[in-house]
Amino acid sequence: MTASAHILQKGSVTRVMLLVLACLLPGVLAYVWQFGWGIVINLAWASILALALEALALRLRSYPLKPFLADGSAVVTAWLLALSLPPLAPWWLTLVGMLFAIGVAKHLYGGLGQNIFNPAMIGFAVLIISFPAQMTQWAAPLSLAAQPLTFGESLGFIFGGGLPPGLGLDAVVSATPLDTLRTGLLQQHTLHEIQAASHVFGSVGGVGGEWVAAAYLAGGLILWALRIVPWQVPAAFLAGIWLTAGFLHWADAGRYAAPWFQIATPSAMLGAFFIATDPVTGATTPRGRLIFGLGAGFLTVIIRAFGGYPDGVAFAILLMNLCVPLIDAYTQPPVFGAAKKK
Amino acid sequence: MLTAILVMAGIAVAVGAVLGFAALRYKVEGDPLVEKIDAILPQTQCGQCGFPGCRPYAEAIAKGEADINLCPPGGEEGVKKLAELLGVEPKPLDESHGVQKPKSVAFIDESLCIGCTLCIQACPVDAILGAAKQMHTIIAAECTGCELCVAPCPVDCISMVPLKEDVGNWKWKYPVFKLKQVA
Amino acid sequence: MMELHRFPGGIHPDEQKAQSAARPIHAAFVPKKLVVPLRQHIGQPAKPVVQVGEHVLKGQMIAEADGYVSVAIHAPSSGTVTDIGLAAVPHPSGLPDLCITIATDGKDEWMARTPVDWRNTDPAALRGHVRDMGIVGLGGAVFPSSIKLDPAGNPPIHTLVLNGGECEPWITCDDRLMRECAEDILEGARIMQHLLGASRVIAGIEDNKPEAIAAMRAAAQKLGLAVEVAAMPTIYPGGGGKQITKTLTGLDTPSGGRTTDVGVQVFNMGTSYALARAILHGEPLISRIVTVTGHVLRPQNYEVLIGTPMRELLLRAGERDGTTGIIMGGPMMGFDVPNPDVPVVKSTNCVLAKSAELFPPKPRELPCIRCTQCVPVCPAELQPQQLYWFARAKDLGKAQEYHLFDCIECGCCSYVCPSHIPLVDYYRFAKSEIWAREKEKRLADTARDRHEFRLFRQEREKKEKAERLAAKAQTKKAEAPVLSTPEQDAKQKLIQEALARAQAKKAAVSPKNVDNLSPVKQAEIAEIEARRAKIRAIAKQPVEPEQP
């Protein structure tokens, strides 16, 4: 038996995944620059966990290890999760998240290519539901922190929970701008008052966060130019956020944050270019991708504005994952020569 | 409380009306059940199911008088399709009626044939050509492989030849997609 | 300069054409043995008209067309027919097929050749002649040309396209043919145009063959033919029928249709050449140009007699160590032949020797990651990944709904898939499965009809008999015999038959139905009793279906 196409283009799943990781690097660098060493430790720890868990799952399902470990998809999941967690998240938080991401969301659904939900987002969702306190202890931007943690100190905090003497928890962590906003609004403050009262808000987004978002954007655009991700998803996702946030802001500027602010959050940019674009869990038709992106953007803002959690990217994407088969089925593009016959 | 019950009842009535209307309006004009069952049966007309042909078996199934797993030529796949059509659980083929065999056609050894016409009378699809005292021959394209002609032949000159795969009827195989480790 | 259009999809694999394009076509040689398959075209296999032991001349018809969709087969050289039977053929199944084997006598003696005055011949007769000359499409589809040359269709054919796309890597046979025999090709096109009544003739040639384009332009000028020679961009699969039609005319062939639905008929350059040889010189299709390339010392194009074993070609082109197999056709759509002794057939445009460096073993397949890289390259604008899921899940109905049959099996999707999935294999599996089921369905329907007719006939006969009996009885006796209804009778009879059958099965060892026979018949039976035992032993041996 022989396959048509005896020749193959150079390219592989591994290559795709490595390019995704490479394009995440600007974001990671910006993260380190703005928030310190914690994220590097988290990334490394999550990657190790991903490979170990992936190997374990493959072994249990008696799949060969090498090709599936080498495909790099587990590491991408690890990075996406780590980048979504607080930079100084304790080690066990990452562990639980990865367990759900790799073990449940990926392998219980059949492994690479078979999962319905984005594994990293499942991990994130589980954590934010189970450990809301830890999930909102964001590392303070270095420019605001009293005394930046060194690499060793970060390591100690993540794995031991201990802080160098003389430093309180408040000195290293703070709430994210979205979180601050949410708490403030609950206390019946207006948007304006909250922004004036807190120092976490930068020129567009949050202090530090806006730089990270910009770096994600840069990496994402490279990915886009390389045609690793389809243009429709990020464009539609950001447009979805912009339109929904714009409408709400226009309706009540005192309650709803401006569209620029919503887009300039790291989670939105990461979501737009790296998470919503996950091919496995996304729509596959061109129009379907527009719908998918718009829907995810819309839901993100809705959850941020009215939901019980400060950020909505993860839930929005998971909800849209759920709709993918439907979207695909209703957005079949016409085939060559289909217009004429009927 | 009362309002709630009233509202729920109202909704139920409304939905029921819509559904009822839809059922009438968009009624699917389909073949009667017997036709649908008959379309699934392989039409070998071999009688192995215990009925004199596929149609009587179809009628028996439709009336609920016969089980769906009695037709060996249809095999497991046939049972599955019947189960799907009738909305019942598929079950394994009832082996007391025979087992599924590779599709064969009858072959008459013309040097032995005595022209007795017994096979012609047995063939359910008139796939045998010949007249009294003349050699008989099988129209292979029409033969369903029912084997009904084999037994009546007084000189045992009819044999069943399984259809061989050749370039003309060869099928592309399901690609082997080895994800799992070969133990 | 005419306006060109871009068809959707397509890829740019490495061309690999320079190796074989540089050398001229090597003249035909006569091997010791020719194995000529009877099934070299789409449709019914040809019917042999020669016997084993018969001497045949070069060009003599050895098998005739069997029906409308069929063509004749001719002896490629003079010699003696040594065998008519199963032999290895180039087919993806690796199964043998009926072939006529000829031991050549080395004289290469032609039969009498008679050119045809095509301008003054009735078109239907001319098409019949084309069929008897064994002309089929030489681009790979091997569809009988006589059918394609029949303009009786809706709408009328306005454009004849000469396909010089030759978009597959490695292959250069059309390139060389155009360079060396452009005039013959155009003569053939002239006959085609006459038969089709097309007002326009366009020769589409990919722009990686500038010499061929120049040669064709010069020949058109010399012959004074209004043939437009277009240089098309080099994109695989630009030589596909629907694709070249789009490129040259801008017309979209309807989904599920053919190019003739938009009034365009496409012929391969080699077909046009073969037609010219057949009509103008009386030479049937007994040879073709074959590119021998890949892992050989001297890649080159050969004129090859149909039936020549591929091994002979490899030897002539310089077989090299480390040959791992032969692909017939190009690397995109070709297939591995079962062994190097299979003959060259009418569809063999290329014999591509493989080696581990040129064609390394494919990397392991991974699951589809839905990256949709396969989508933008598909020239049929399908969603290959969806077709793949359906074919893989054996959901044939869904696959068909998603236009499986618009897939031209070009392999672009397999080529780009980062998971290295042999997508086309799945489509081929699904297609042949659907065809097989449709055939089964047709057979079942005929069986049902025939059975119903039989029941009806039996009933009628019974009725007639009953009426006859009744009439007889009435004349004899006063009271009529009580008859059961004919329906009940028929049913009763069938049930009894089935019962008898079951019982007879139990008693399968002893002879049956001998009780009520006439003494004459019984004598006959006794006579053959001895032979019977022997034959039975042979006949009862189960013939195992071949397992590939």
Ligand code: SF4
């Ligand atoms: S067993 Fe024979 S007669 Fe009965 S349904 Fe099957 S094919 Fe028809």
Ligand code: SF4
């Ligand atoms: S092989 Fe079929 S599905 Fe794949 S690219 Fe070609 S036409 Fe499209």
Ligand code: SF4
């Ligand atoms: S290119 Fe391969 S992996 Fe990607 S969507 Fe198509 S079939 Fe799936």
